Amino acid sequence: MTAIKKINLEIVTPYAILFNEAVDMVIMPARDGELGILPGHAVMMAAITSGELRIKRGDDWRLLAVSSGYAEIAQDMAIVIVNAAEWGDEIDVPRAEYAQDRAEKRMTAANTPAMERVHARHALERAKARLKVAEHYANSQKGHHP
Numbered sequence: 001m002t003a004i005k006k007i008n009l010e011i012v013t014p015y016a017i018l019f020n021e022a023v024d025m026v027i028m029p030a031r032d033g034e035l036g037i038l039p040g041h042a043v044m045m046a047a048i049t050s051g052e053l054r055i056k057r058g059d060d061w062r063l064l065a066v067s068s069g070y071a072e073i074a075q076d077m078a079i080v081i082v083n084a085a086e087w088g089d090e091i092d093v094p095r096a097e098y099a100q101d102r103a104e105k106r107m108t109a110a111n112t113p114a115m116e117r118v119h120a121r122h123a124l125e126r127a128k129a130r131l132k133v134a135e136h137y138a139n140s141q142k143g144h145h146p
């Protein structure tokens with residue numbers, strides 16, 4: 001039996017197949033913490049949370065902000081289906097900061113209905129993930145790695 005050397009990673013949003021390539025490793029934000037996937041990983045499903053998804057190919061890392069979704073993992077592939085995803089170099093930082101500020105205000109306002117607080121919490125998680133990925137991307141351009 002030949003050892004599996006790469007894992008085919010597919011990242012899908014409702015609007016596009018964002019990524020579909022062979023990679024060495026992927027680290028994704030899951031409900032129970034970060035989940036690292038290498039070739040030969042056990043078959044599983046995982047709930048994805050808003051956060052930073054990291055892709056390793058050779059010595060290079062790519063960073064992606066993702067929102068909630070799920071992942072299907074097999075020994076030679078991983079399919080990640082999320083509501084939204086954005087590459088680190090494409091994040092509009094002022095817009096993400098505005099979204100974070102707006103969500104925080106909605107969550108703390110006394111007259112915000114309970115359901116709107118839930119939506120605000122999710123918006124806050126997405127904004128924080130986008131800002132984290134943007135910061136890590138900027139640091140990686142200065143020679144620091146995730």
